[in-house]
Amino acid sequence: MTIKPLADRVLVLPAPAEEKTIGGIIIPDSAKEKPLKGKVIAIGNGTKDEEMVVKPGDTVLYGKYAGTEIELDGEKYLIMRQSDILAIL
Numbered sequence: 001m002t003i004k005p006l007a008d009r010v011l012v013l014p015a016p017a018e019e020k021t022i023g024g025i026i027i028p029d030s031a032k033e034k035p036l037k038g039k040v041i042a043i044g045n046g047t048k049d050e051e052m053v054v055k056p057g058d059t060v061l062y063g064k065y066a067g068t069e070i071e072l073d074g075e076k077y078l079i080m081r082q083s084d085i086l087a088i089l
Helices: none
Strands: 009-014 037-043 059-062 068-072 075-081 085-088
Touching: 009 059
Parallel strands: none
Antiparallel strands: 009 037, 009 075, 037 059, 059 085, 068 075
């Protein structure tokens, strides 16, 4: 991995969107719900006010509009603040 999040940032690999069919109709990618869980890939060092609770390998739930989408090596990731994470599964 060539990216290291700074401060309280977390790099998350979103879970793949679930395939849904309605009566034989396949829903296109653009209409699929964004996944709200993913796997933590890398974390920053935290700040003096906030220590890092999540660790690489954790599966987490995050808000619908959390993070910024980035692409590395053809894979889409989200980078977000630790406070955007709602829960660790």
